[in-house]
Amino acid sequence: MSTISQAHSDAARTNGAKSQGPVTPEGKARSSQNARTHGLASQRLFIAPEDKPEFQQLFDQLKNEIKPKGILELTAFDQLIFCTWKVRNLSILETELAESTGGDPSIHDDSEIRKKAAILQRYRTTNERARHAALRELRTLQNNRLQQEQFSHLLPDNAPPLSDKVSFTSRTQANLKKDLNVSIKQAEQEAKTFSSQIQDLLSQFRK
Secondary structure, eight states, X not given: OOHHHHHHHHHHHHHHHSXXXXXXXXXXXXXXXXXXHHTTTOSSOOOOGGGHHHHXXXXXXXXXXXXXXXXXXXXXXXXXXXXXXXXXXHHHHHHHHHHHXXXXXXXXXXXXXXXXXXHHHHHHHHHHHHHHHHHHHHHHHHHHHHHHHHOGGGSOTTOOTTSOHHHHHHHHHHHHHHHHHHHHHHHHHHHHHHHHHHHHHHHHHHO
């Protein structure tokens, strides 16, 4: 089971083990906000029941676009989903904080509000960086997979599975091109020499 699936199951079990909780729309909204706030530093992904359709849509769209394959790509993909959802929740909290304070909370007169805004910004920065890192990892893994599938003839049979196949094949192609250019120059020089010798022979016959 992937990290996201495990987190989804864990959240469902946790919610099921608790009491029914708030039943009014206002109470549910407050409960959802609390969950987002309390889960900022969590290493598990909390998905409020009312947010599950949106999460599932995000998950399906990204998976269809990226098409991860293999355990390493799926692990990086899970991290991408994890951070993307965290950033989404942080955006909601930042918007709610700005609306409740009637302006930019980072310059509010209340130090507690400024502190909360700073914490949200710090978490956002951390998760955005982690999201970009996961995306870079996915790109590297998929580029290597493409090189393995399309240019296996340029790779040694004993190439390590996690080697940078893109750089290797690029260097290999560059070396092949260099060798080809050298061969072409040698052939051109030999052709000039041969042509000169032919001209000399023709000149002798004409005398």
